[in-house]
Amino acid sequence: MRQAGALGALALLLGLSACARSDAGALDSAPAEPAVAATADPPQSAPAPVEAPAPVPPLQAAAEAVLRQDDPDFDDYYSQFAFGDLDRDGRDDVAVEYGIGADGATRHVANTVRILLMRDAGLELQRDDPDLFRYCAAVRGIDRGRLRVDSLEACMIPFPRTIAHYEYEWTAQGLRQSAERSNEEQIQAQLGELAEALRSGRSADAAAFLRPGPAAAGASAAAADLLFDEAARRAGFIAAVQALSGQAFRQLGANERMAVRSECKLHLNLKPEGELAELGDGDTVNDAVATLEWPHGDGVGYSVRFLLIQGRLYLLDHSGFDSESE
Structure with missing residues (x-):
């Protein structure tokens, strides 16, 4: 009987010790913060779709490839293309104006006009005639076998006025001026x-x-x-x-x-x-x-x-x- 009582006393002491350790741990630890519900981020608007650049017409892409071979810097700033049958052989040709100017404060600077004719093997860059475009030239188009090019009042102002109008035709000797007109x-x-x-x-x-x-x-x-x-x-x-x-x-x-x-x-x-x-x-x-x-x-x-x-x-x-x- 004495042995059973001793065992019971030991169990009671162990239980009190465990409770003491538990209470001490509770006193040493900080009280738990109340749970806070997680808040979702406000819905974000989808980014505006980026417009894809307009596809380059095949004839323009072909002309660009030929021009880059001849002048790698031809389109560093701006270029403008005109398409039409210049030599009257039933196939579209290309006239391109380019230079080292851009839209804005310098509309045109040192611009250049070049001609590419369609041949059986593809576009062929023609020999330049420096005497044809001794002015601030702006290519306007190819209509009914005629290349239209305007002369601008200045090469380095935002919106230059046109002061003269020229037409060119393709001949056996190459491109030749066929008309020159004032605005009147x-x-x-x-x-x-x-x-x-x-x-x-x-x-x-x-x-x-x-x-x-x-x-x-x-x-x-x-x-x-x-x-x-x-x-x-x-x-x-x-x-x-x-x-x-x-x-x-x-x-x-x-x-x-x-x-x-x-x-x-x-x-x-x-x-x-x-x-x-x-x-x-x-x-x-x-x-x-x-x-x-x-x-x-x-x-x-x-x-x-x-x-x-x-x-x-x-x-x-x-x-x-x-x-x-x-």
């Missing part, structure tokens, strides 16, 4: 093209003149104005253009010119206000405003205004007026 002469030539398109019923060619401006790259052209759907108005315009064709201009001011014959008038403003036109890819310059007026009958005249942008006319507005009150 270019306007007369463009009016003649529109009148001929109307006379011949080429509505698509006429429509190009009857839009508010050129379409930006990749954009659809604006709808053409229905200005000349009226037969009498169309006939009056054609007659006025014919009457003033080749007519000499008299100077009205530093930037104004007027040609008059009978009751037909062509007024030019060669430095108009609001000279910048938004074209999507950037700004360009309205080089002139041309206003053509002609008698429309019964004391009423008609007035049509065009903008000259990069050598092309685009419709600005039109309206009738009381010709007897003028």
